[in-house]
Amino acid sequence: MGGVQLAASSNWINNYWIYLFSLLILLIVFLLLPFETGIASQNDTEAANTKIHLNKSVFYSAFWAFLIMLLNNVLNNNISLFVMRENLGATRQAALTSTISLVGGMICGLFVGKIGKIFRYSSIALSICLYGIAYFLIGLFHSLLIVFIGSFIVGAAMSIAMGQFPYLIFLIVDVNSVSMALGIYVAIYSVGGVVSPLIINPLTNLVSHLGFNLFSLSGLLALLLTLICLLVKFQKSLVLAAKKQ
Known part of the structure; x- marks a missing residue:
């Protein structure tokens, strides 16, 4: 809806400014998602060693x-x-x-x-x-x-x-x-x-x-x-x- 408003305010090219919204998403990901590496279980380790089929x-x-x-x-x-x-x-x-x-x-x-x-x-x-x-x-x-x-x-x-x-x-x-x-x-x-x-x-x-x-x-x-x-x-x-x- 923001893209619609931007396009209507001037021309259709302004619609693409809405992608700046992704910076807010990036900030949320950076602040809220954990970056710690979990401890792999034995089953996970065994799965990692198997080939992809x-x-x-x-x-x-x-x-x-x-x-x-x-x-x-x-x-x-x-x-x-x-x-x-x-x-x-x-x-x-x-x-x-x-x-x-x-x-x-x-x-x-x-x-x-x-x-x-x-x-x-x-x-x-x-x-x-x-x-x-x-x-x-x-x-x-x-x-x-x-x-x-x-x-x-x-x-x-x-x-x-x-x-x-x-x-x-x-x-x-x-x-x-x-x-x-x-x-x-x-x-x-x-x-x-x-x-x-x-x-x-x-x-x-x-x-x-x-x-x-x-x-x-x-x-x-x-x-x-x-x-x-x-x-x-x-x-x-x-x-x-x-x-x-």
Whole structure:
């Protein structure tokens, strides 16, 4: 919200001054987090001496996370231009969409555990489906209110996915390999966010003559990925394989 105010006060570049807020976070970390090294137990020592074992399921999970970040950054990279181009609002309204997306993620994050229990084998597919619904709403109904609702849903979808992937990785590798597996997962899904405009935007240009805009096309891709995720039983196969270990 501070970023929105900074951008609206002058120009969009001022939005980035909000990152100075990280200095306050750094100060809190420095003052409040302990720096003492704990005494390692015998089990910890033995675990440290074992080799790291990664399996194909780590990369399989990272691949799906890559696809989710590919979808997620469609909103982050394009929503402000969409709002301005469609005359739905000014800089303040365009920047507010990011805040609403974060609020959606925060609220949904409070219930990720319960969602994971209800959709034990399909929470990742649910997340991708929510992206599809959100982008179809934004792309088909040219309304600022719908943009806000879609942004909220995108934040919720991101929260579900990012709450479930670390849990899945914890299931499929041994304790000593979790840190490395999470590092690989983060590295791969981050690439998805980077290449999102390099894939989605040119693809939109190719099919624009069919009546698709960037968001409606992304919604269609998200729903197709939802079906694929369910058909290949991505999440169920990982959970059941972990039970057999």
